[in-house]
Amino acid sequence: MTLQSSLSDAFGEAFAALGHEASFGAVVESIKGDAPFQCNGAMAVAGAAKKRGEKLNPREVASAVAERMEKHPLVGSLEVAGPGFLNITPSEKALTDTAQALAEDPIRGLEAGAQLSIVIDYGGANVAKPMHVGHLRSAVIGEALKRLMRARGHTVIGDAHLGDWGLQMGHLISELAIEQPSLVYFDPDYEDNYPDTPPVTMDDLARLYPKASNAAKDDEDRMELSRLATAELQAGRPGYRALLDHFIAVSIAALKEGYGKLGVEFDLWNGEACVDHLIPDMVEEFRNNGLAEEDDGALIIRVERDSDKKEMPPVMLLASSGAVLYHTTDLATLVDRKAEIDPNLILYVVDQRQALHFEQIFRAAVKAEWFRDEQLEHIGFGTMNGTDGKPFRTRDGGVLRLEDLMETMQSAAEARLEESGIGADFDDEERAEVARLVGVAALKFADLQNGRLTNYVFDPDRFTAFEGKTGPYLLYAAVRIKSILRRAEEEGAGFGDIHPDHEAERALVLALDAYPKAIALAAEKRAPHFLCDHVYGLAQTFSRFYTNCPILVDGTAADVRASRLSLAKATLEQLEHGLNIIGLDVPERM
Numbered sequence: 256m257t258l259q260s261s262l263s264d265a266f267g268e269a270f271a272a273l274g275h276e277a278s279f280g281a282v283v284e285s286i287k288g289d290a291p292f293q294c295n296g297a298m299a300v301a302g303a304a305k306k307r308g309e310k311l312n313p314r315e316v317a318s319a320v321a322e323r324m325e326k327h328p329l330v331g332s333l334e335v336a337g338p339g340f341l342n343i344t345p346s347e348k349a350l351t352d353t354a355q356a357l358a359e360d361p362i363r364g365l366e367a368g369a370q371l372s373i374v375i376d377y378g379g380a381n382v383a384k385p386m387h388v389g390h391l392r393s394a395v396i397g398e399a400l401k402r403l404m405r406a407r408g409h410t411v412i413g414d415a416h417l418g419d420w421g422l423q424m425g426h427l428i429s430e431l432a433i434e435q436p437s438l439v440y441f442d443p444d445y446e447d448n449y450p451d452t453p454p455v456t457m458d459d460l461a462r463l464y465p466k467a468s469n470a471a472k473d474d475e476d477r478m479e480l481s482r483l484a485t486a487e488l489q490a491g492r493p494g495y496r497a498l499l500d501h502f503i504a505v506s507i508a509a510l511k512e513g514y515g516k517l518g519v520e521f522d523l524w525n526g527e528a529c530v531d532h533l534i535p536d537m538v539e540e541f542r543n544n545g546l547a548e549e550d551d552g553a554l555i556i557r558v559e560r561d562s563d564k565k566e567m568p569p570v571m572l573l574a575s576s577g578a579v580l581y582h583t584t585d586l587a588t589l590v591d592r593k594a595e596i597d598p599n600l601i602l603y604v605v606d607q608r609q610a611l612h613f614e615q616i617f618r619a620a621v622k623a624e625w626f627r628d629e630q631l632e633h634i635g636f637g638t639m640n641g642t643d644g645k646p647f648r649t650r651d652g653g654v655l656r657l658e659d660l661m662e663t664m665q666s667a668a669e670a671r672l673e674e675s676g677i678g679a680d681f682d683d684e685e686r687a688e689v690a691r692l693v694g695v696a697a698l699k700f701a702d703l704q705n706g707r708l709t710n711y712v713f714d715p716d717r718f719t720a721f722e723g724k725t726g727p728y729l730l731y732a733a734v735r736i737k738s739i740l741r742r743a744e745e746e747g748a749g750f751g752d753i754h755p756d757h758e759a760e761r762a763l764v765l766a767l768d769a770y771p772k773a774i775a776l777a778a779e780k781r782a783p784h785f786l787c788d789h790v791y792g793l794a795q796t797f798s799r800f801y802t803n804c805p806i807l808v809d810g811t812a813a814d815v816r817a818s819r820l821s822l823a824k825a826t827l828e829q830l831e832h833g834l835n836i837i838g839l840d841v842p843e844r845m
């Protein structure tokens with residue numbers, strides 16, 4: 256129970272006692288003025304009355320509430336302002352109790368009411384195709400949402416949902432067949448005992464794919480080879496399937512490493528190929544329940560709704576060639592998730608440009624009565640752009656490789672560290688590790704602090720700045736508290752009860768009190784930037800506290816020091832918890 260929510264409850268009771276709905280008592284943070292909280296319910300009460308044709312003066316409503324609440328133990332002072340605002344300053348006891356509760360548990364009250372089972376589909380890299388920026392954003396946002404939902408107490412499974420079932424697989428197989436025709440895997444009669452070791456490396460895959468897709472671009476015959484290989488693979492040719500399994504294994508190993516460096520971990524490395532065995536029965540189901548129909552040789556599902564304002568094209572279940580499409584694998588994945596996990600909620604963290612695709616498959620899944628509308632959500636996002644305002648590309652116009660991006664970030668971070676003299680006394684290994692953490696933090700925070708749907712420009716210099724709303728600023732803030740606590744320990748200074756006497760101390764207690772609300776908002780809106788705002792505000796409030804309230808300075812009384820150390824410790828714990836959710840790891844020192 257936070258101080259803010261206790262105040263809301265208390266004001267709610269006062270509104271109810273006066274014959275109004277308790278929900279009008281909601282207490283919010285003030286935007287201006289000295290009082291940290293306000294309640295705007297009186298205006299809302301008057302507004303509701305007006306709708307019923309009654310007349311109520313909001314100032315009078317507010318005064319009546321104020322009269323009831325003035326002596327409330329949580330309230331220090333109350334003021335009715337303007338048209339009927341209630342400005343609320345909590346009592347000293349309320350603040351001290353809150354501080355004490357925070358010292359005991361700085362991350363209390365985060366859990367959601369109902370605990371859900373949630374699948375988050377994110378990452379979405381494709382086997383053998385280089386990653387694009389959309390994959391990066393998906394990984395960073397998806398990971399943050401996964402951790403947010405876990406902090407709320409939900410059970411969450413993160414699934415990488417690899418793209419491993421389309422034409423790109425046919426490209427790979429056919430190109431390999433051209434390069435190494437003797438490869439035993441191509442023998443259609445070769446039923447079992449496929450070699451255990453992959454016949455290709457990640458570098459081979461990265462080379463084969465562009466080679467094939469370029470060759471096929473203006474050569475219809477070459478394209479036909481890729482299409483044929485895709486069709487044969489999808490028809491279940493065992494040698495091709497064995498090859499594909501090797502491609503997938505090789506890719507997963509590489510991706511695990513890349514995502515690992517970014518601090519992104521998946522529980523499942525499933526992909527499109529995992530569900531292909533479910534497709535025939537699923538197609539059968541759609542035929543039998545009358546939802547699928549033939550259209551120009553293709554099999555489609557109509558998903559329009561009366562409320563549609565825009566045209567809603569049908570789901571393509573099977574192409575006229577019989578080929579399986581992106582819609583098909585995503586629907587089969589839903590069949591699989593329903594059977595294996597039966598989640599309450601599935602979040603798809605995928606580029607906003609795929610919004611229509613998800614709307615279509617969600618509607619088909621709802622029509623089939625596998626899920627209800629509110630159980631399937633597309634969490635779209637904008638693009639990370641280059642200075643030209645277009646989705647970011649490398650200098651030579653190529654698509655992003657995660658590795659290169661990470662390197663760019665690390666060197667930008669190294670330059671920053673050098674410029675600010677941080678880590679001058681570290682050995683090379685520690686300096687490199689700190690630069691890596693700073694680079695990753697810079698990239699992730701720059702991404703997550705934006706509203707999801709906002710596009711932003713990739714700017715490593717700005718991202719790695721130690722001043723302003725950046726990842727490095729936050730790491731530095733946390734490291735500074737760590738070093739204060741280390742010094743306190745060396746000096747034998749202990750922790751004690753918190754007395755928030757100074758204005759900056761009270762502000763810090765209130766900032767800490769706002770954590771559960773920030774977490775709830777970020778989780779419910781699927782919007783990590785609310786959490787970014789909180790940790791940034793917390794770091795700034797701590798900084799003001801530290802400037803105004805000396806801790807380890809001679810002349811600070813022992814009990815004041817102990818109180819401030821407790822406050823610093825609670826701040827660090829909450830800050831690190833919040834930073835961890837957005838995926839920022841704090842070094843021991845900087």
Ligand code: ARG
Nearest residue numbers: 376379380381416418585605
């Ligand atoms: N592999 C896809 C792409 O690169 C993204 C997959 C997103 N997830 C999904 N269930 N469709 O565009």
